[in-house]
Amino acid sequence: MRTTQNTSARTNPHKRFLGRPAVFRCSLPGKPSQVAEARRWAAAVLVHRVHAAPGLVDTAELLVSEAVTNAIVHTATGRPGGSFTVVIRAYPAGVRIEVHDAGGSTTAPRPLHAADDAEHGRGLALTAALAQEWGILSGRRVRGVFFTLHTG
Template identity: 45%
Template sequence: MHEYTSTARVWGLSCPGFPEEVSRARRWTRDILRDSPLADDAELIVSELSTNAIRHTASGWQPGSFHLAVAVSAQVVAVSVTDDGGAATAPKVEHQDQDAEHGRGLGMVSALAHRVVVHDTDQGHTVTAELYADARLGGRRCW
């Protein structure tokens, strides 16, 4: 295989930090993954991560934005959302009471994904959730 050839395909989308852009991000993800059995989980993860970016970071301030990437290979679908920063702390999974109205989004993402990674960037944070096509590849899967 040529060194610049990859079996993974990567798409990117930048969205203004408006709440209605979350539905556009979901549709865009659904269109990319239309034939994948992982489409529903990926769409829900994109919704949660995009909403968190808008609600908890400068992405939701004027003229903020968030950036979405979807990488697809035969083995994994990875969705990443990068925010514009401005939050006092990095995103983290919180184990909230089941009646809590807030703070459960990343917990849900970690339950759906096999792996969730948070990276600091120059401007903010990138949260990446990986969904494995074959659950035997590793990680955990909550059904």
């Protein structure tokens, strides 16, 4: 696992997150076993580098797990040789976390209304409920999802 930090990244277009963020990245193979590794990495960055509150760390861990799982299950990330990248952008007002996937999905991510006994289908609904904002990344170079968690 390779982690990098970039403090000279472009500013976030969301007005709540002004200024230059501290940026942390981790790229991992697109294997189900790497979901836990992504969660541990994100928690370690949030605790030791960002000094985030425990509640924010807990929520971020859950949402990173959901986003990475979705990338592995629903995109080319989960195919042989696939990978994903988790990006944490830390601002004074909170964090923006992105999960970049390998693309290949024919539909855009959207929350589902899962049946009570369904084993799948709650990831983006959880993200929509717990994050202050979330959205889809669909540029030429980056595909995936993002969510923001505010500190206050």
